[in-house]
Amino acid sequence: MRALFEGSQGLIETAEEFVRLRNSPDPREYRRAVMEEAPFQVWKEVVDRYPEERLWVAQNKTVPLAVLETLIDDPDIRVRVMVAMKRKLSPGLLERLAHDAHESIRMRVARHRNTSRETLESLRCDAWSEVRATVEDRLGGQADVSPP
Structure with missing residues (x-):
């Protein structure tokens, strides 16, 4: 429970996980899409395979500058x-x-x-x-x- 109040709960491990979290009706999961980190390759895959999710990639609080540069x-x-x-x-x-x-x-x-x-x-x-x-x-x- 403590991690919930401190921000990040973990790591988004796949592009599909990010898309699922972003489109979830559960506010906790949606918040994860906004607050949690992901490896550079995951961000790259979301940007390349899911162009409709690029806005939400840019909205993520932890997205690396290298990803923002591509956007x-x-x-x-x-x-x-x-x-x-x-x-x-x-x-x-x-x-x-x-x-x-x-x-x-x-x-x-x-x-x-x-x-x-x-x-x-x-x-x-x-x-x-x-x-x-x-x-x-x-x-x-x-x-x-x-x-x-």
Whole structure:
């Protein structure tokens, strides 16, 4: 019972197990799909064999950056938005997302705490005025004053 309150109960061992947990009507099983780790190969198999589950892979709290990197280019905007919301994104992945065609993803990058100053600077010229305004707020309206 203690593991239930501490978060993870174990390890998701197969792609089929993840899909079953994700689609379970039991809230405890569904929670496992969101909170538990899986080996990289399991995530890769879910992404490759079950494209309809990619959004839920991106939603998992433990999914590795390498998996998120593959989902950055997903054709489904919802998957890319979920990736852009992940706290653990690296500045490099945020830089890639800053070039996404969809303005809501670029807005998430503009607001993300891990976005580098260089990426924010590149978003100063974004096509969407809301992104530009967010960047100006974050940078304080100052030009690039990076150290030499």
